[in-house]
Amino acid sequence: MPPVAKHFKTSSERTGKEYREVHEWLDNDPEKKAERHDLTKIYEYGKMIEEKYGEEARNEYIRHLHDDVKTKFEHLQHDLEKTIADTLAYFGVK
Ligand SMILES: [Zn+2]
Numbered sequence: 510m511p512p513v514a515k516h517f518k519t520s521s522e523r524t525g526k527e528y529r530e531v532h533e534w535l536d537n538d539p540e541k542k543a544e545r546h547d548l549t550k551i552y553e554y555g556k557m558i559e560e561k562y563g564e565e566a567r568n569e570y571i572r573h574l575h576d577d578v579k580t581k582f583e584h585l586q587h588d589l590e591k592t593i594a595d596t597l598a599y600f601g602v603k
Contacts, residue, residue, distance in 0.1 A: 511580055513537065519576060520569045528569045531558060535573055546574060 511519075516532040535545050545554065551571065559567035 511576060516573055516576070519572075523572070524565055524569065526565070528562070528566050530562060531566050531570050532573060534558075535570070546577060548574060548578075 513532050513536040516536070517527040517529055520526060520528045520532070536542060538545075544550070551574065555567050555570060558570045
C-alpha cells in the first residue's frame with residue numbers, strides 16, 4: 510500500500526484537496542486498518558464518509574482502496590516474475 514502521504518498527493522492532483530481526514534482515517538490506526546480497507550464495507554463506509562465530508566471525499570475513499578489494491582497486485586506480480594525467473598535459472602533454463 511502506498512504510504513498515507515502518497516494518498517494526499519494523489520487526491521490533491523485529482524481534486525485540488527488532500528482529503529487528509531479520509532486517508533488518515535483509513536491508514537493511521539493499525540488496529541482498524543484492515544477493517545477500514547475491507548471492500549465488503551465500501552457502501553457502509555462510503556455513505557458514512559459522504560455524510561461527514563461530502564461526495565468528493567467519498568470518491569477519494571473509494572479511489573484510495575483502488576490504489577492500495579492496485580499497488581498490492583503490482584508487488585505480487587513483481588514477486589511472481591522474480592520467483593519464476595529464479596526457478597528457471599535454478600533448473601538451468603535460459
Ligand atoms: Zn490504505
